[in-house]
Amino acid sequence: MPVRIMQPGHLSLTNGLATTSSVTVPRRLGRVWSRLLSYPTHVTGNPSLQIDAESFGEHKDDTIDISKLTEVKQKLNLVGINCDDSCIPGRYAHLLCPKCKGGGRSLERSLSVHIIRDGDFAMWRCFRVDCGWAGRAFAGSNKIRKVMSSRQVAEKSLGLEPLGEKACRSASFLLSVLIQLHELIAYLGERMISEGTLQRNSVMQRLHDQAIAFPYWHNGVLVGCKYRSMERKFRQEKGTEKWLYGLDDINEAAEVIIVEGEIDKLSVEEAGFQNCVSVPSGAPPKVSNRELPPREKDTGYQYLWNCKEHLDKVSRIILGTDADTPGHALAEELARRLGKDRCWRVRWPKKDEFSYFKDANEVLKCLGPGALREVIENAELYQLHVSEEALQCTK
Numbered sequence: 347m348p349v350r351i352m353q354p355g356h357l358s359l360t361n362g363l364a365t366t367s368s369v370t371v372p373r374r375l376g377r378v379w380s381r382l383l384s385y386p387t388h389v390t391g392n393p394s395l396q397i398d399a400e401s402f403g404e405h406k407d408d409t410i411d412i413s414k415l416t417e418v419k420q421k422l423n424l425v426g427i428n429c430d431d432s433c434i435p436g437r438y439a440h441l442l443c444p445k446c447k448g449g450g451r452s453l454e455r456s457l458s459v460h461i462i463r464d465g466d467f468a469m470w471r472c473f474r475v476d477c478g479w480a481g482r483a484f485a486g487s488n489k490i491r492k493v494m495s496s497r498q499v500a501e502k503s504l505g506l507e508p509l510g511e512k513a514c515r516s517a518s519f520l521l522s523v524l525i526q527l528h529e530l531i532a533y534l535g536e537r538m539i540s541e542g543t544l545q546r547n548s549v550m551q552r553l554h555d556q557a558i559a560f561p562y563w564h565n566g567v568l569v570g571c572k573y574r575s576m577e578r579k580f581r582q583e584k585g586t587e588k589w590l591y592g593l594d595d596i597n598e599a600a601e602v603i604i605v606e607g608e609i610d611k612l613s614v615e616e617a618g619f620q621n622c623v624s625v626p627s628g629a630p631p632k633v634s635n636r637e638l639p640p641r642e643k644d645t646g647y648q649y650l651w652n653c654k655e656h657l658d659k660v661s662r663i664i665l666g667t668d669a670d671t672p673g674h675a676l677a678e679e680l681a682r683r684l685g686k687d688r689c690w691r692v693r694w695p696k697k698d699e700f701s702y703f704k705d706a707n708e709v710l711k712c713l714g715p716g717a718l719r720e721v722i723e724n725a726e727l728y729q730l731h732v733s734e735e736a737l738q739c740t741k
Contacts, residue, residue, distance in 0.1 A: 540616060560573070592622060
C-alpha cells in the first residue's frame with residue numbers, strides 16, 4: 347500500500363507559430379480556468395470550402411490558406427497517406443498505415459494524422475509498436491521531413507509504479523528500496539509538493555533504481571517520461587518525442603503559465619493554478635542572435651510545434667522561467683516564437699539585498715503558496731519587463 351508522501355498542509359509563432367491580434371485581457375491572471383474566447387472562423391481562398399467553428403476550436407481569426415492546405419495534402423498523398431474528407435484541419439484522423447497496413451489481417455487504423463488548424467503543416471505517426479512510421483510535411487518546403495520512429499511507452503514497459511509502492515522482493519533488496527524511498531519522500535517533502543498534487547500528476551517511481559518519474563501525457567496517453575535520480579541527475583526516456591509537461595492540463599485554457607521544470611509546474615499547482623506546463627528540456631545559455639529558423643528546422647523548440655494546437659487557443663502566456671541568465675534567455679526564445687504581444691513575465695521577488703528567488707519552487711518553499719500565487723498574478727507585460735530583466739540575474 348502506498349505510504350503517505352506529505353504531511354504539510356494564435357500560436358502562429360513568428361515564422362509560423364501564432365501571434366494573436368489585438369486582444370484586451372485583464373492584468374491579473376484570475377482563477378485556474380479562465381474564460382474561453384469565442385471568435386468567428388474565417389476561410390480564405392476557395393469560398394466553397396466550409397469548415398465549422400468546432401473543427402477549429404474557439405480562436406480568434408482562424409484562417410486557412412487553401413493553397414497551403416492543398417499543398418500539404420498533396421505531399422501526404424505522395425507518401426501514401428490518403429487524405430480524404432476525414433482529414434479536417436485541427437482534428438486528429440485515424441487511418442490505415444501505408445507502411446505496415448495496419449498489421450496485416452487486423453487492418454488496424456493505427457496511423458494518426460494531424461493537419462494543423464491553419465493548414466500550414468501536417469504530422470503523422472503510426473502507433474503500432476512494430477512500425478512507428480512518422481513524419482511531417484510543410485507547405486512552402488520542398489522536403490518531407492522524416493521523424494525518428496518513437497517508442498511506444500507504457501507504465502509497465504518503463505518499470506513504473508505508484509510513488510511509495512513496496513513490492514514483495516528479497517529482504518536485502520527491500521531494505522535498499524526503503525532507504526531510497528525515504529530519500530525520494532524527503533526530496534519531495536522539502537519542496538512542499540503535496541500528496542494530492544503528486545497523485546493528480548501521476549508522479550511515480552521506477553522499479554529498478556527508485557528514481558522519481560515524471561510521466562508526460564498527451565490526450566491521456568503516455569508519450570514520454572523524465573527521471574530524477576538519487577544523484578540528483580535528470581534524464582529523459584530515449585526515443586520519444588518532445589512535448590510540454592502537463593499538456594493535458596491546458597486543453598481548455600485561455601491563459602497558460604510556462605515554467606522551466608517539472609517541480610516548478612507542480613509548485614505552481616500548489617499555488618492554485620493547474621493551467622501550467624513545463625518545457626521538457628533545459629534553457630539555452632544565451633539568446634540566439636540569428637533569425638528564427640523555419641519550423642521544420644527549429645529542432646530545439648520542436649515541443650512548441652508539437653503542442654501548437656493547444657497554444658493557438660491561448661490569449662495570455664505567463665513566462666515563469668528561472669531568474670538566471672539561461673532562464674532569461676529561455677523566456678526570450680519562447681516569447682520570440684509565441685508572440686511577445688501576448689506574453690507576460692513573472693518577476694521573482696528579492697531574496698536579500700543582492701539576489702532574487704530563482705524559481706517557483708524556491709518561492710513556494712521559502713514564502714509559501716500564497717506568496718507564489720501573488721507573484722504569478724502580478725506578472726508584467728513582457729515588453730515592459732524585459733528591459734529590466736537583466737538586472738535581476740544572479741551569478
